[in-house]
Amino acid sequence: MYCGLCASDPGALAGQFGDVSPGAVAGHEIVGEVIRVGPKAEGLAVGDIVGIGAQCDSCRECEWCKDHEEQFCPEMTFSISTPLGPYRRGAAAGRQAQGGFAKFWRGPSRFAIKVPEGLDPAAAAPLFCGGITVFSPLNYNGAGTRAKRVGVVGIGGLGHMAIMLAKAMGAEVTAISRGEAKKADALKLGATKYIATSSDPEKDFADHKRTLDLIICTISKPDDATASLTLDPPSLDVNAYVSLLRPRGKFTMVGFASQPIMPVFQPQLIHNSADMGGSQIGSPDEIRQMLDLAAKHNVLPWIQKYNMDDINQALVDFKAGKPAYRFVLVNTDNGGKM
Amino acid sequence: MYCGLCASDPGALAGQFGDVSPGAVAGHEIVGEVIRVGPKAEGLAVGDIVGIGAQCDSCRECEWCKDHEEQFCPEMTFSISTPLGPYRRGAAAGRQAQGGFAKFWRGPSRFAIKVPEGLDPAAAAPLFCGGITVFSPLNYNGAGTRAKRVGVVGIGGLGHMAIMLAKAMGAEVTAISRGEAKKADALKLGATKYIATSSDPEKDFADHKRTLDLIICTISKPDDATASLTLDPPSLDVNAYVSLLRPRGKFTMVGFASQPIMPVFQPQLIHNSADMGGSQIGSPDEIRQMLDLAAKHNVLPWIQKYNMDDINQALVDFKAGKPAYRFVLVNTDNGGKM
Numbered sequence: 037m038y039c040g041l042c043a044s045d046p047g048a049l050a051g052q053f054g055d056v057s058p059g060a061v062a063g064h065e066i067v068g069e070v071i072r073v074g075p076k077a078e079g080l081a082v083g084d085i086v087g088i089g090a091q092c093d094s095c096r097e098c099e100w101c102k103d104h105e106e107q108f109c110p111e112m113t114f115s116i117s118t119p120l121g122p123y124r125r126g127a128a129a130g131r132q133a134q135g136g137f138a139k140f141w142r143g144p145s146r147f148a149i150k151v152p153e154g155l156d157p158a159a160a161a162p163l164f165c166g167g168i169t170v171f172s173p174l175n176y177n178g179a180g181t182r183a184k185r186v187g188v189v190g191i192g193g194l195g196h197m198a199i200m201l202a203k204a205m206g207a208e209v210t211a212i213s214r215g216e217a218k219k220a221d222a223l224k225l226g227a228t229k230y231i232a233t234s235s236d237p238e239k240d241f242a243d244h245k246r247t248l249d250l251i252i253c254t255i256s257k258p259d260d261a262t263a264s265l266t267l268d269p270p271s272l273d274v275n276a277y278v279s280l281l282r283p284r285g286k287f288t289m290v291g292f293a294s295q296p297i298m299p300v301f302q303p304q305l306i307h308n309s310a311d312m313g314g315s316q317i318g319s320p321d322e323i324r325q326m327l328d329l330a331a332k333h334n335v336l337p338w339i340q341k342y343n344m345d346d347i348n349q350a351l352v353d354f355k356a357g358k359p360a361y362r363f364v365l366v367n368t369d370n371g372g373k374m
Numbered sequence: 375m376y377c378g379l380c381a382s383d384p385g386a387l388a389g390q391f392g393d394v395s396p397g398a399v400a401g402h403e404i405v406g407e408v409i410r411v412g413p414k415a416e417g418l419a420v421g422d423i424v425g426i427g428a429q430c431d432s433c434r435e436c437e438w439c440k441d442h443e444e445q446f447c448p449e450m451t452f453s454i455s456t457p458l459g460p461y462r463r464g465a466a467a468g469r470q471a472q473g474g475f476a477k478f479w480r481g482p483s484r485f486a487i488k489v490p491e492g493l494d495p496a497a498a499a500p501l502f503c504g505g506i507t508v509f510s511p512l513n514y515n516g517a518g519t520r521a522k523r524v525g526v527v528g529i530g531g532l533g534h535m536a537i538m539l540a541k542a543m544g545a546e547v548t549a550i551s552r553g554e555a556k557k558a559d560a561l562k563l564g565a566t567k568y569i570a571t572s573s574d575p576e577k578d579f580a581d582h583k584r585t586l587d588l589i590i591c592t593i594s595k596p597d598d599a600t601a602s603l604t605l606d607p608p609s610l611d612v613n614a615y616v617s618l619l620r621p622r623g624k625f626t627m628v629g630f631a632s633q634p635i636m637p638v639f640q641p642q643l644i645h646n647s648a649d650m651g652g653s654q655i656g657s658p659d660e661i662r663q664m665l666d667l668a669a670k671h672n673v674l675p676w677i678q679k680y681n682m683d684d685i686n687q688a689l690v691d692f693k694a695g696k697p698a699y700r701f702v703l704v705n706t707d708n709g710g711k712m
Contacts, residue, residue: 100621108621108646110584172647176622246448256640275634283438283446284514286649289640296613299634302594302627302652308446309510311624311651314644 037085037372039136039344040065040162041354041363042193044090048117049351052294056117057132064090064115065164065364066136067157069371070148077145085157086148087327089164090115090317092133093144104321106146107172115143137347139367149323152331158373159336162197162362163326165317167337170198170252171326172318173288180206183249187211187280188227190255191218194290196361197337198252199225201326204333210248212277221360225338237276246308248280256293275301278312287312339364341374375423375710377474377682378403378500379692379701380531382428386455387689390632394455395470402428402453403502403702404474405495407709408486415483423495424486425665427502428453428655430471431482442659444484445510453481475685477705487661490669496711497674500535500700501664503655505675508536508590509664510656511626518544521587525549525618526565528593529556532628534699535675536590537563539664542671548586550615559698563676575614584646586618594631613639616650625650677702679712 045062047053067087070080080086094101094109101109113120116135134141151160163171170188177183179202186207188198195211202209203226210229211222219230233240256272274297278287285308289297305312318326329335342350344365354363366372383400385391405425408418418424432439432447439447451458454473472479489498501509508526515521517540524545526536533549540547541564548567549560557568571578594610612635616625623646627635643650656664667673680688682703692701704710 105621176647274638283443286651288649289644292644293640296637296639299637300612300650301634302631305650306627306630306652306654309514309651309653311626311649312638312643313624313647313649313651314640315647316644 037069037367037370038067038158038161039063039365039367040165040339041350041359041365042090042162042165044165045116045135045137046351046355053114053117060117060132061134061136061138062116063136063138063365064088065161065166066115066141067151067161067164068141068367071140074145080145080148080150085151087151087157087160087164087323088115088136088141088143088148089168089323092147093120094146096146104319106319107317137344137365139344139369147320149320149327152327155327155331156336158341158364158366159339160327160330161364162193162337162339163330164323166194166362167197167201167330168318168323168326169290169315170194170254171201171329172322173252173290173315174198174202174205174207174250175318175322175325176315177250177286177288179250183286184208185210185247185249185282187248187251189213189251189253189277190291191222191225191361192254193359193362194254195252196221196225197335198254199227200335200337201329202252203227204329204335210244237273241276241280245279246282249282249285251277251280251285251287253277253287253289254291256289256291256297272297274298274312275304278304278310281308281310283308283310285310289314290316337362341366343368343374344372375407375705375708376405376496376499377401377703377705378503378677379688379697379703380428380500380503382503383454383473383475384689384693391452391455398455398470399472399474399476400454401474401476401703402426403499403504404453404479405489405499405502406479406705409478412483418483418486418488423489425489425495425498425502425661426453426474426479426481426486427506427661430485431458432484434484443657445655445657475682475703477707485658487658487665490665493665493669494674496679496702496704497677498665498668499702500531500675500677501668502661504532504700505535505539505668506656506661506664507628507653508532508592509539509667510660511590511628511653512536512540512543512545512588513656513660513663514653515588515624515626517588521624522546523548523585523587523620525586525589527551527589527591527615528629529560529563529699530592531697531700532592533590534559534563535673536592537565538673538675539667540590541565542667542673548582575611579614579618583617584620587620587623589615589618589623589625591615591625591627592629594627594629594635610635612636612650613642616642616648619646619648621646621648623648627652628654675700679704681706681712682710
């Protein structure tokens with residue numbers, strides 16, 4: 037029915053995650069109706085509306101799978117651009133996983149998560165990758181509880197969902213973005229503070245040092261106007277952002293930098309017993325938790341719809357930075373609504 | 375009675391933390407007998423054996439002081455080399471804090487912690503700075519519980535205590551040090567695994583990737599033979615150490631690097647939802663917790679004693695890397711025992 041368009045899709049098609057095999061299909065924020073259920077499928081029935089995110093399989097046997105943190109399974113299968121994992125026996129084993137820019141999709145039930153009633157399935161699509169990417173670190177680090185003051189760097193596809201989700205979790209959100217262009221949107225999304233950055237973050241942050249418990253950084257370069265494109269220079273001023281952290285705070289990056297980021301000045305990490313790190317997607321259990329939160333608090337990503345037939349135009353517009361803040365492709369043949 | 379000799383002492387005397395005022399006295403692992411108690415002192419009596427670490431005062435009024443994480447008080451006073459904080463009113467306010475390379479010491483009761491009965495006061499001294507510096511991140515990050523597999527980088531003053539404390543907390547400890555020189559000591563201290571490093575950490579760690587939940591890094595340059603000296607080049611291969619982390623793992627630095635550390639390759643932090651960061655000393659409550667653990671599990675730092683009168687020779691020997699693994703100065707006039 038629907039598939040969100042995430043930065044990793046053009047990235048994968050451009051070879052960011054390795055060679056692209058002929059006939060590769062991207063798309064990993066997939067929402068649709070269950071039309072067939074295999075004999076070993078669990079918890080799903082024909083007619084259910086489900087979503088699949090960036091992970092579509094794992095080994096089921098390792099400690100991480102058993103602990104329901106399947107995103108760390110060493111045999112995990114990304115929904116696009118990686119070979120199908122060991123759970124796919126027989127003819128399918130070793131074939132490349134295919135995504136949701138398609139009419140139909142088939143995969144293991146464990147990674148098909150029901151969309152709760154009351155949550156618009158089209159708006160839910162971007163939650164399955166972009167949403168969980170920011171929800172997981174918000175959740176793991178206690179946004180709204182022990183991390184009351186949350187910063188979100190970059191107001192794009194991921195950042196706008198991070199603001200909404202953090203607010204729904206009870207956090208006080210500070211949005212951080214270049215210039216004033218996105219201030220109005222950030223406040224509308226639920227931020228209560230806004231820090232406009234310039235080419236001199238030290239100066240921009242002078243009045244805000246030691247104010248945030250947790251920062252989710254969705255960009256990996258200084259100018260978030262093109263935050264959604266991930267092959268970028270190693271120029272994010274990490275040290276300036278870390279100076280915003282309160283003691284025990286954490287600066288978490290969710291946007292890949294293909295090159296090493298700038299040298300880290302570690303005394304400020306030591307003085308505040310603070311951390312910097314990364315986070316990658318989240319488990320099926322966490323996706324369920326996020327969807328329930330979204331349904332309860334009416335968290336609806338801001339989307340623009342494209343007909344699935346217009347995928348090529350959508351990719352062009354995406355690369356031009358036009359999403360405000362997420363594109364969703366609509367498969368009208370299967371009941372998707374424009 | 376006793377005072378440990380920590381790397382920050384020669385550091386402070388050399389101006390590492392700012393200008394050194396004439397007559398400055400270092401020493402911040404102080405253990406002695408209470409001989410006078412002021413009218414506002416709490417919980418102490420003449421005759422008690424107490425210790426004072428790297429922090430000797432704080433404001434008592436900020437959120438961190440109220441939450442018993444006084445080490446984050448913005449007005450915290452280091453026991454050496456910083457001006458006395460706002461709690462010292464009157465004539466003393468603004469005067470430089472003086473340390474424990476002395477016959478007597480005077481300070482607020484809040485930062486004088488009782489040494490439990492059954493713990494040798496001389497061996498306890500190094501716990502008050504070096505010990506709490508490694509205990510705090512071990513404790514905060516759940517060593518022995520959610521962080522079962524702990525790595526300790528650098529077997530020196532801090533590292534040897536980290537191995538003993540982590541083992542006492544129930545962790546499985548991997549010691550990481552240059553060459554094989556310290557292997558026997560590391561195993562004797564309680565490590566069950568040992569990784570010898572060379573000039574090629576990528577190769578050294580090839581068989582150990584994704585094996586550790588928490589790494590306490592006590593060095594800030596590649597060669598831990600001189601780990602205790604902190605004014606050093608920015609050459610620690612952080613990325614190699616981070617590759618040892620399991621998912622949700624953390625690489626915590628407790629040794630200051632005066633220059634920015636090498637550029638960080640963040641995709642491996644993202645893929646494992648891992649962190650790197652720092653940690654600085656710990657609160658009086660944490661010191662109490664550590665001392666109780668040490669008394670219960672007979673954690674005794676390996677010390678060599680010097681008479682307090684021989685402090686200048688001790689500093690020379692310290693800089694030459696001779697401690698194995700901590701020097702303790704003995705004030706025989708006041709009941710310290712050689």
